[in-house]
Amino acid sequence: MNGAEFFMQHAGYRLLPPDRKTDDAVHDADVLFGLSLPLNTGATLRLSSCWMVVTPSWVETSFKAPTSTAFRVGGERAVAILAALKSEEPCLLLALGKRTLAARDLFVTYDPRATRLCSEGFTKTFDATKERWWTS
Secondary structure, X not given: OOHHHHHHHXXXXXXXXXXXXXXXHHHHHHHHHHOOEEOOOXXXXXXXXXXXXXXXXXXXXXXXXXXXXXXXXOOOHHHHHHHHHHOOOOEEEEEEOOOOOOHHHOOOEOOHHHEEEEEOOEEEEEOHHHOHHHHO
């Protein structure tokens, strides 16, 4: 499963309006990242200036997603990343800035020794097991 498929299956299709769904995960992810999405406050905003941790079991984010998504909202980024990496499930770690993310920027982490932090136009790969916070 590629990064766009993983993202859309476990998080993106909960955000993408049903009338925009094409079942092409790459296309749907690119569309989603360009849309203004409803927030839990009633306003709308693009997926930007936030972080997101996506696993097959749960999604945690700083994006104020509607409660209908069942995302965990407002937790601590470092705690969510550590929980995802130690869960032994694949995960997707996103750091979204002001620029629009593209489907080509999505990479799944399968092993914490090759953790991939995805952002607009680049991916940082590092060994999380060598980080000080890994043993905390």
